[in-house]
Amino acid sequence: MARRSYKTELGCIACEDLSLLGAGKEGWLVDNPNILCAIDTHSVALANRSTILVLGWSDSDGSRLKIRPELSPIEAEYVSAIEWLVFDEIRVIVAGTSCGYMLIYSLRGDLIHKQMVYPGRVIKLRIHGTKKDLIQDTLSGELCVVTPGAIARFDGSDIQNMLLKWFEETHAHFWGLKPKRQGSEDFGNSHEKLPYQLWNVSKYGNCADAAITGIMPPPLIEVQSSQRYYCAVAIGDDAVISAFRLSEDKSRSLVGTILSKVVPATFSTISSLSKMIWRSEQTSPKKPDQKPQSFARAAPLTCLKDHPRKGEKLTLSPSGTLAAITDSLGRILLLDTKALVVVRLWKGYRDASCLFMEMLVNKDIASSSSKYYEPSKSDYCLCLAIHAPRKGIIEIWQMRTGPRLRTIPCAKGSKMLQPSHPFGASMSSSPYVPLEVFLLNGDSGQISVLNRTLDT
DSSP: OOOOOOEEEEEEOOOGGGGGGTTTSTTHHHHOTTOEEEEOSSEEEEEOSSOEEEEEOSSTTOOEEEEOOOOOTTTTOOEEEEEEEEETTEEEEEEEETTSEEEEEOTTSOEEEEEEOSSSOOOEEEEEEEEEETTTTEEEEEEEEEOSSEEEEEEHHHHHHHHHHHHHHHHHHHTTSSOOOSOHHHHHHTSOOOOOEEEEOOTTSOEEEEEEEEEEOOOTTSOOOSOOEEEEEEEESSOSEEEEEEEOOOSOOHHHHIIIIIHHHHHHHHHHHHHHHHOOOSOOOSOOOOOOOOOBOEEEEEEEOOTTOOEEEEEEOTTSSEEEEEETTSOEEEEETTTTEEEEEEOSOTTOEEEEEEEEOOHHHHTOOOSSOOOOGGGEEEEEEEEETTTTEEEEEETTTOOEEEEEEOOTTEEEEOOOOOBTOOTTOSSOOOOOOEEEETTTOEEEEEOSBSOO
16 A cells, blocks of 8 residues: 655755755754744745845746845844745745844845834744725735834735835836936835834733734724724733734824833933033934834733743734644644634644644545546635644644644654745635645755645
8 A cells, every 4th residue: 555645745945055054964944043934936035144045946946046134233133034025926025133124125136125113123024915805806915023022014005016116117227218226225225114003012021923813893982983903912921822902093102102202312312422422523424213113002902821831933824813822831722813712722742833724625526536626715624734843743633623634744854834925816816725834854955745635
C-alpha cells in the first residue's frame, strides 16, 4: 500500500544568498528570533535585522532581490516585521522597524514610501481584506501596524491609490514623459503621508500582539452616528487576552492629549536647554522629527488575567470571528471575537504556532474524477493547523468543535507560513481559492503546501 502524502513539494529556495541570514547552521530559521518570514504565491521574503531577501521557488518566478534599508545607526534601528502587500497585479513588500517606521519597497528594491507610525518597535504587520459592498461586489481592506503600546489602521484604498500613483509616475519617468526625480528614495519620501487611525491598547500593559477583528456595533449609551467602531483583541504579559472598542472619533483621549501636548513641550524644553549649554553655532539641515499622532478613543471591553500565564501569539480567521491564541503554559485558546468568549482549549502545545486553513471535506467532491467541476467555498470547511515543534508534528482540527482530521510529521527547523490576503480580488471569482498553509524547511530550503483533501 502506497504511503499517504499530506503535503505537495513546490520548490526550493536554497542559494548562496541565504548565508547572509545565517543559513547553513541547523535550525537557523527557527532558533534565531531576528529571522522574519513572509510568503507570497511564488516567492518568500526573509529578513534579519538589516537585510531583506526575496527568493522565488518556481520556474516562472525564480527571481532574487536583496534590499538593504537605510536604518538609523544612532538609534540602532533594525527591521522588526515584514509582510507582502498585494493589489491585483501590484505586489510590494512592507517592512516595519524598531523605531516605528513603515517602509514599502517595490520588487526592484525601490523605496516607495516611508512613514513614521508610532514611536516604538513594530512587532506585527497585519493585512486583512473585507467585503465592503454586497451589491457592487467591491472590496476594501486594511493594514494594521502593531506596536507594544498601540495599534494603527491604514485603509487599503489609501495605500492602493498611493501605489498606483507611484507606479504610473515611475512608468512615465522610464519613457521620458516627465523629468526624472533625483532618485527612487527621494521620490518615495516625497509622497504625502498616508492617513491612518491610532489607538492606545496598553491599558493592561504592553501587548505581545494585537489585531483588529472587525466592525462592531456602537455602545448603547452613545448617540448613533455614521462613524464606525472596531473591535481589537490584544495579548500580552499582564493580560492574556484583552479587548477594546475602537472609535473613529479623532477627539483626543487623555493619553493622546499628553502625547500631543506634554511630550512635544518637554522635548522642546530639553532642546532649548541643550542649545544653551553647548552654544552650538552650526545649524542642522535635518528636518524636525515627526510628532506622534494623537490617539482616537479606545474603550476597554474585557480582560483575562491569569498570572503567570502570558499571551504569546495571535492568529485570526479569514472572517475575523475566531482567534487562536497561544500562551506561555503550552495552551491554545480559541476565542470567539464577537462574543469575546473562549470556546475551545488545547493543552500540551508549548512553543506552538497556529494558522487557519480550509480543507475539502465533501467526500463526493474529493473523490469525483470529473476534471470540469471546481469546488466552491461551501465545499470547504474552516480548520486550524497547529504546529507543535517539540512533538515534530502538525495537527489539523476542524472548527469550531470538530475532530482532529489528521496528523502530519514535520521536520525539525520548519516553519508554517501563509500568504497575506490579496486586496481587490473579486469575491465571485471562479475557481474559488481556499486558504492554504505552506511549510518552509529552513535546513533544506524546501517549500511545500499542505494538501486540502482528506483522501490523499
